Amino acid sequence: MMLLQNKKVAIVGGGMSGLTLARLLQMQNIEVNVYERDVNRDVRVQGSTLDLHEGSGLEAMKRAGLTEEFYAHHRPVASKMRIVDGALNIKFDDHDHVKTITEDRPEIDRAPLRDILLNSLQPGTVVWDSHFVSMEEQNEGWILNFNNGSTAYADIVVAADGANSKIRPYLSDTKAIYSGITLIEGNIYDAKNNAPNLFEFTKGGKVMAFEREHFIGYGTKGDGSMMFVASFKAPEQWTVENGIDFRNKEQVYNWFKKEFDSWSEQWHEFFSGDEVNYILRPQYYFPLDQSWESRQNLTMIGDAAHRMPPFAGEGANVAMQDAFELAACLTGNQFSDLKTAISHFEKEMITRAAEATQESVENGEKMHSKLALEQMLGFFMQVKE
Numbered sequence: 001m002m003l004l005q006n007k008k009v010a011i012v013g014g015g016m017s018g019l020t021l022a023r024l025l026q027m028q029n030i031e032v033n034v035y036e037r038d039v040n041r042d043v044r045v046q047g048s049t050l051d052l053h054e055g056s057g058l059e060a061m062k063r064a065g066l067t068e069e070f071y072a073h074h075r076p077v078a079s080k081m082r083i084v085d086g087a088l089n090i091k092f093d094d095h096d097h098v099k100t101i102t103e104d105r106p107e108i109d110r111a112p113l114r115d116i117l118l119n120s121l122q123p124g125t126v127v128w129d130s131h132f133v134s135m136e137e138q139n140e141g142w143i144l145n146f147n148n149g150s151t152a153y154a155d156i157v158v159a160a161d162g163a164n165s166k167i168r169p170y171l172s173d174t175k176a177i178y179s180g181i182t183l184i185e186g187n188i189y190d191a192k193n194n195a196p197n198l199f200e201f202t203k204g205g206k207v208m209a210f211e212r213e214h215f216i217g218y219g220t221k222g223d224g225s226m227m228f229v230a231s232f233k234a235p236e237q238w239t240v241e242n243g244i245d246f247r248n249k250e251q252v253y254n255w256f257k258k259e260f261d262s263w264s265e266q267w268h269e270f271f272s273g274d275e276v277n278y279i280l281r282p283q284y285y286f287p288l289d290q291s292w293e294s295r296q297n298l299t300m301i302g303d304a305a306h307r308m309p310p311f312a313g314e315g316a317n318v319a320m321q322d323a324f325e326l327a328a329c330l331t332g333n334q335f336s337d338l339k340t341a342i343s344h345f346e347k348e349m350i351t352r353a354a355e356a357t358q359e360s361v362e363n364g365e366k367m368h369s370k371l372a373l374e375q376m377l378g379f380f381m382q383v384k385e
Contacts, residue, residue: 003338004030004330010144010154012132012167014038016050016110017302017319018160019117022125023064024327034121035144035152037131045114046187046279048227048310049078049206049219051105053317058106060320063327069116070108075222077204078107083380085373086211086263088201092380095203105313109221127152132166141297156338157298158326160319163284165304172292176284179309181364182238183231184252185279186270191226194275197266199226210373212262218270228270229310231283232259233368239282246278283309285361288354294343301326305346306353311363314356322349 009025011018014036025032052058052070061070083092118126131147141155159167163176191199199220201207206219218228244251253271260267270276285308302319326345335341366375 002333003335003341004028004156007031007155008033008141008153009156009158010035010142010152011158011160012144013159013161013165013302013304014114014118014126015160015162015302015319016113016117016316017323018158019114019121019126020060020064020320020323021158021160021301021327023066023117023120024324025331026122026125027065028327028331030331032125033152033154034126035130035132035146036126036128037147039129041115041118041126041128045109045111046227047110048229049075049107049109049221050113050316051079051107051313052320053105053314056317056321060324063324064117064120066116066120069120070113071106073112073116074106074108075204076106078109078206078219079105080203080205081380082202082205082207083373083376084207084209086209086214086260086267088209088264088266091373091377094205109223111221111223132161135167135170137297155297156330159298159300159304160302161304163303163307165300167298168300168304171295171298171300172290174287174290174292176286176307178236179283179285179361179364180233181231181309181368182234182280182282183229184246184256185281186228186230186276188226188228188270188273188276190224190275191220192224194273195226195269198269202226208376209263209267210367210376211260213368213370213372214260214263215367215372216260216263216267229281230256230260230270231368234282236282239280246280249274249276249278252278283364285309285357286353288357290350292346294339294346296337296339296342299326299342299346301349305349306357308353308357308360309364310360311367312356312360314360318353318356321352325349 009032011034014034022034080094133145135142135144142157144152209216215231256271301322329341329345
């Protein structure tokens with residue numbers, strides 16, 4: 001506690017790691033604000049359903065005193081998996097089993113999880129509509145500048161502002177590496193009406209499809225929406241040279257029919273409706289051996305520190321573990337000064353994140369290989385035994 005006595009902490013970014021950290025610091029009576037670029041808390045939360053793991057995401061909820069709220073909103077059926085080929089032939093079906101593969105990794109949608117964390121914070125903790133632009137050192141701390149013209153002072157800044165962090169360059173100039181895989185993310189609202197067949201096919205769970213080095217994964221959410229990703233190997237330049245306007249649904253649909261030409265027409269339901277929007281996401285990761293000079297007034301957590309592809313389901317879990325490990329270092333009494341505490345946290349975090357990143361990259365390779373379907377079936381069958 002002594003390390004943060006009379007100090008103000010600014011967390012930039014109101015995602016899972018930033019909000020978890022804010023909650024844990026407030027439990028120790030630390031003065032903290034979260035600066036979030038969303039205009040308010042009602043902005044629609046994108047992204048897939050999360051499965052929280054023992055020792056990381058679930059441990060964070062436990063330390064935050066929010067386990068009960070978590071289980072009140074988690075979705076047991078969301079864990080149930082179907083594995084299919086490009087013609088939607090079912091090769092493996094979790095719905096046939098009483099125990100789900102991932103039952104020890106309970107699923108929750110991002111929106112309710114964010115709400116649980118927001119509701120646990122003191123009023124006024126999150127400063128909305130605060131899009132970070134720059135900062136400069138003042139005294140021992142920082143003056144932060146935001147897009148709306150406002151400024152704020154903090155003794156310590158924590159970057160929790162995601163994969164394209166604007167604060168990371170103040171600590172590290174290490175660039176991310178392209179993984180060789182790009183994905184198109186699609187979100188469909190009121191999926192029961194806008195993609196009825198694929199919606200029904202999930203049975204409330206999720207579907208993974210493999211065919212010819214291409215992958216489609218999708219699942220439903222509690223709000224009736226559906227998120228899908230279509231991923232494939234592509235050169236890094238493809239992102240800027242593909243000539244597709246991803247706001248133009250017809251162009252995206254034409255691209256899909258050509259790129260996924262061996263897949264059955266049932267998949268076209270994702271691309272033929274009006275109620276869908278797309279995001280292009282080339283997959284990058286930071287080097288496994290990255291390092292930077294620790295500072296006494298600045299650190300980073302989550303994707304800002306260790307972005308990785310989503311192919312191991314580890315990103316949010318590692319990020320939430322970052323939050324409780326950093327909180328423990330800053331509020332415990334094992335370190336004599338802030339720089340030592342932050343340095344210890346960062347070394348441990350980089351090691352943990354490197355393992356998760358390596359798993360994500362290796363899984364990405366397997367999922368986009370010629371033998372992807374066989375390998376994934378082998379993996380799931382083994383888990384069942």
